[in-house]
Amino acid sequence: MKVFDSISGLQQYLAEAKKKNRTIGLVPTMGALHKGHESLVKRCAAENDECVVSVFVNPTQFNDKNDLVTYPRTVESDCALLEAAGCTAAFVPSETEMYPEPDTRVFDLGPVAAVMEGPRRPGHFNGVAQVVSKLFDIVKPDKAYFGEKDFQQIAVIRRLVQLLAFPIEIVSCPIIREADGLALSSRNTRLTAEQRKIAPVIARTLNESLALAPKKSVNEVIAFVTDTINRVPGMEVEYYEIVDGYSMQPVTDWSETAYPVGCITVYCGEVRLIDNITYAN
Numbered sequence: 001m002k003v004f005d006s007i008s009g010l011q012q013y014l015a016e017a018k019k020k021n022r023t024i025g026l027v028p029t030m031g032a033l034h035k036g037h038e039s040l041v042k043r044c045a046a047e048n049d050e051c052v053v054s055v056f057v058n059p060t061q062f063n064d065k066n067d068l069v070t071y072p073r074t075v076e077s078d079c080a081l082l083e084a085a086g087c088t089a090a091f092v093p094s095e096t097e098m099y100p101e102p103d104t105r106v107f108d109l110g111p112v113a114a115v116m117e118g119p120r121r122p123g124h125f126n127g128v129a130q131v132v133s134k135l136f137d138i139v140k141p142d143k144a145y146f147g148e149k150d151f152q153q154i155a156v157i158r159r160l161v162q163l164l165a166f167p168i169e170i171v172s173c174p175i176i177r178e179a180d181g182l183a184l185s186s187r188n189t190r191l192t193a194e195q196r197k198i199a200p201v202i203a204r205t206l207n208e209s210l211a212l213a214p215k216k217s218v219n220e221v222i223a224f225v226t227d228t229i230n231r232v233p234g235m236e237v238e239y240y241e242i243v244d245g246y247s248m249q250p251v252t253d254w255s256e257t258a259y260p261v262g263c264i265t266v267y268c269g270e271v272r273l274i275d276n277i278t279y280a281n
């Protein structure tokens with residue numbers, strides 16, 4: 001595996017690969033890699049000749065500066081995981097390499113970015129669009145891989161691809177979970193031992209709610225999930241919405257969508273955890 005910290009170094013390497021008609025896959029990450037990322041990298045490596053993984057904690061997508069400061073940074077162990085998972089080129093740029101001057105671009109991300117995480121994390125999706133579009137321009141991959149834990153983010157990336165006409169296939173990959181159901185996240189490392197014990201209630205409750213739909217109304221299912229989790233001391237649901245899995249718009253009746261997805265954000269102490277589940281319809 002080659003490791004690049006400069007855009008020009010990576011591009012020289014990729015130019016050689018492209019001359020040989022090698023296909024290129026990209027997995028954008030912010031590091032602190034875990035088995036969820038590993039599954040993306042393995043899939044990317046299996047489906048492409050070159051598997052490029054970027055490791056960059058993107059400052060422009062953090063609406064909470066404390067979150068940026070405390071975001072885990074583990075570059076050495078990240079590189080070991082990447083090499084073992086089949087990454088051929090790791091791209092680990094500095095902030096000035098990615099943003100030699102402030103990125104002032106504002107993207108029209110449309111309705112998919114206007115709900116759930118959008119209004120609650122102002123500027124977040126625009127920051128994601130800034131860094132992902134930059135990575136797409138640098139790498140020019142054939143395919144790019146994203147995890148479904150950040151379900152709304154995938155819809156935003158698809159919108160970005162459409163907006164800027166990137167000739168890139170977006171591959172969405174299933175959530176990887178701990179044995180007790182907790183969705184893998186770099187933020188899980190911030191949970192105390194006590195919080196780690198209670199955090200699986202999120203996935204457990206979402207799973208239990210599958211049995212309620214569609215016998216119960218959308219609102220009843222939302223109330224079940226929210227109340228069950230809020231009853232656990234130390235947990236507070238920020239929102240639970242059932243949306244159409246393509247448009248991200250909330251539904252009030254199961255008949256409004258063929259693809260109902262429940263998206264949740266929960267504060268476990270200070271740690272903001274997200275998860276989602278697809279209901280059969």
Ligand code: PAF
Pocket residue numbers: 028029030056058061128131132150153
């Ligand atoms: O999902 C993430 O880790 C980030 O939002 C991404 C896509 C790597 C952009 O910084």
